[in-house]
Amino acid sequence: MAREIKTIGVLTSGGDAPGMNAAIRAVVRKGIANGVKVKGIKKGYQGLLNEEIIDLEKKDVSDTIQRGGTILGTARCSEFRTLEGQQAGAEICKKHGIDGIVVIGGDGSYKGAQALSKQGINTIGVPGTIDLDIACTEYTIGFDTAINTAMDAIDKVRDTSSSHERCSIIEVMGRDAGYIALWCGVANGAEDILIPEKYDYNEQNIINNIINNRKRGKTHHIIINAEGIGHSTSMARRIEAATGIETRATILGYMQRGGNPTCKDRFYASIMGAYAADILCEGKTNRVVGYQHGEFLDFDIDEALAMKKDISEYQYEVSRILSM
Ligand code: ADP
Ligand code: F6P
Numbered sequence: 001m002a003r004e005i006k007t008i009g010v011l012t013s014g015g016d017a018p019g020m021n022a023a024i025r026a027v028v029r030k031g032i033a034n035g036v037k038v039k040g041i042k043k044g045y046q047g048l049l050n051e052e053i054i055d056l057e058k059k060d061v062s063d064t065i066q067r068g069g070t071i072l073g074t075a076r077c078s079e080f081r082t083l084e085g086q087q088a089g090a091e092i093c094k095k096h097g098i099d100g101i102v103v104i105g106g107d108g109s110y111k112g113a114q115a116l117s118k119q120g121i122n123t124i125g126v127p128g129t130i131d132l133d134i135a136c137t138e139y140t141i142g143f144d145t146a147i148n149t150a151m152d153a154i155d156k157v158r159d160t161s162s163s164h165e166r167c168s169i170i171e172v173m174g175r176d177a178g179y180i181a182l183w184c185g186v187a188n189g190a191e192d193i194l195i196p197e198k199y200d201y202n203e204q205n206i207i208n209n210i211i212n213n214r215k216r217g218k219t220h221h222i223i224i225n226a227e228g229i230g231h232s233t234s235m236a237r238r239i240e241a242a243t244g245i246e247t248r249a250t251i252l253g254y255m256q257r258g259g260n261p262t263c264k265d266r267f268y269a270s271i272m273g274a275y276a277a278d279i280l281c282e283g284k285t286n287r288v289v290g291y292q293h294g295e296f297l298d299f300d301i302d303e304a305l306a307m308k309k310d311i312s313e314y315q316y317e318v319s320r321i322l323s324m
Contacts, residue, residue, distance in 0.1 A: 005122065005281050007037040009053070009098040012070040013044035013077075013105035013112065016257055017128045017142025019265030020070040020104055025061035026273025027102045027126075032058055034281040039098055043073040044105070045080035045112050048089045053096050065266055068145075068259045074105075080112050090119030100285065102276045104128040104141070107305065110288055114301045117286040124276040125288035125301060128269075130257055133177035135307035136299045137290030141272065144264040146173070146256045147183045154188040154222065157250050161220040167210055167239060167247040169223045171232040173256045178311060180256070181226035186319050191221045193319050196228030197311045203235065207242045214245065221245070271296055 010027040012020050024040070031038040040060075042052035064071050079085040093101065093116070100122030103113040106129035113123035127134045130146035150172050161168040174180040178195025185193030191213060192206050210221045225232050232249035240247040261269070272289045275296050279287060287298040299307075 003099070003283060005036055005099045005283055007039060007097045007099055008277065008280050009039045009041050009093065009096075009101040010056070010072070011041035011044055011048065011101060011103055012072050012074045012128065013103055013109035014074065015106065015129060016070045016074050017130050017140070018068045018145035018257070018259055018261035019141040019269035020128050021061075021064040021067050022261060022266045022269035023104050023126055023128060023141055023273035024070070024072060025065055026270045027277045028056045028061045029058055030274035030277040031281065034277060036281055039096065040072050041101070044075040044077055044109070045085070045089060046075040046077035047073065048092055049077065049079060049085060051092055051096075053098075065270075066260050068261060080115075086112075086115040086119055089116055090121050093121045100124070100280045102126060102273070102280060104273075106131065106140075107134055110301055110305060114286060114305070117301070122280060122283065122285035123301075124280045124284065124298070125304075126272050126276045127288070127290065130180065131174050131177050132179035133175060133309065134290075134304070135309035136288060136304035137292065139268050139291040141265055141269045142257070142261070143179070144262045145259055147180055147187070148262055149259050150180060150184045150252055150256050151187050153252055153255065154184055154190075154224070158188065158220055158222055161222065164246065165219045167221040167223070167236075167243070167245050169225050169232045169236050169239070169247065169249045171225045171227060171230065171249065171251040173227050173252070176228045178226045178228065181224045182311060182315065182319060185224040186322065188222060188224065189323070190224045191218070191323050192223040193323060194223065194225045194229050195311065195316075196226055198316055199229050203238060203242075207239060210239065210243050210245060214243075
């Protein structure tokens with residue numbers, strides 16, 4: 001029988017993502033509505049090991065849903081990858097009366113949650129990453145804000161690119177995944193979209209594309225390059241040398257992780273956070289919340305981590321046809 005849950009914790013871990021605050025707020029308010037106490041653990045697993053633990057009341061999450069970043073802070077913590085670190089984390093939870101934790105983060109953070117669950121602390125993961133690279137869910141908190149931020153920035157680079165008749169390589173985040181690049185590439189009408197899942201590292205194809213487009217009278221050439229391919233600056237130098245067309249690289253970087261979350265991120269984060277609080281209060285453990293085919297649902301973490309996710313062939317093909 002599932003043990004009674006009296007106190008739950010919430011932490012954010014890994015890279016921050018817009019909408020994490022909405023998820024924290026939902027965990028706090030739904031947890032309290034379910035009759036449990038809620039504690040916030042600052043700075044991810046590092047904060048857990050440092051015992052940076054605070055009580056959270058409903059009012060503590062007022063005026064946070066619209067804010068980017070995470071009010072709890074986040075961190076990457078190598079110590080938590082070790083068994084000793086995980087055992088210490090579980091002991092600290094017990095000392096503070098924390099029966100279970102909602103972990104808001106990406107795949108790496110889920111592994112930490114899986115480890116804590118093995119140490120007897122109930123855990124539920126909530127997908128918080130701009131990268132959209134978690135296989136068990138069609139949606140991750142932060143993706144929508146990140147692509148909209150990137151899309152706006154790319155539109156601006158395109159204006160100046162056209163004025164100067166330049167080629168622009170714009171590098172977007174995504175770690176090893178090409179979702180941000182694919183979505184922005186389509187939404188910004190890029191001439192080339194380079195994603196790690198599909199790129200053949202044949203720059204001659206890009207060079208031919210630029211030369212042909214220029215002959216057809218196009219004044220700009222936008223290449224969206226995913227971080228997983230990288231090397232945008234050296235790529236720009238090579239392309240300029242081969243085409244004779246001025247080519248500049250812009251790396252959008254951390255601006256993609258900041259800013260006020262979009263409505264979609266606030267909504268998904270709110271439902272996912274509340275769902276996580278509910279199943280944690282029911283005594284479930286080693287689960288992650290996901291969204292598939294219009295439904296919010298939960299999966300075993302071990303199964304979720306074993307799932308594979310790939311770019312849709314159809315979406316990729318369409319992106320290529322539309323860019324021509
Ligand atoms: P994300 O959660 O965004 O994928 P990371 O991969 O950096 O980000 O993971 C965040 C944190 O989760 C790490 O700093 C570490 O504390 C914890 N973590 C990652 N992998 C493991 C693991 N295999 N075992 C235990 N904890 C892990
Ligand atoms: O996972 C989110 C993300 O922004 C990735 O897109 C990127 O590769 C990584 O985090 C950067 O992490 P850091 O904050 O450690 O530089």
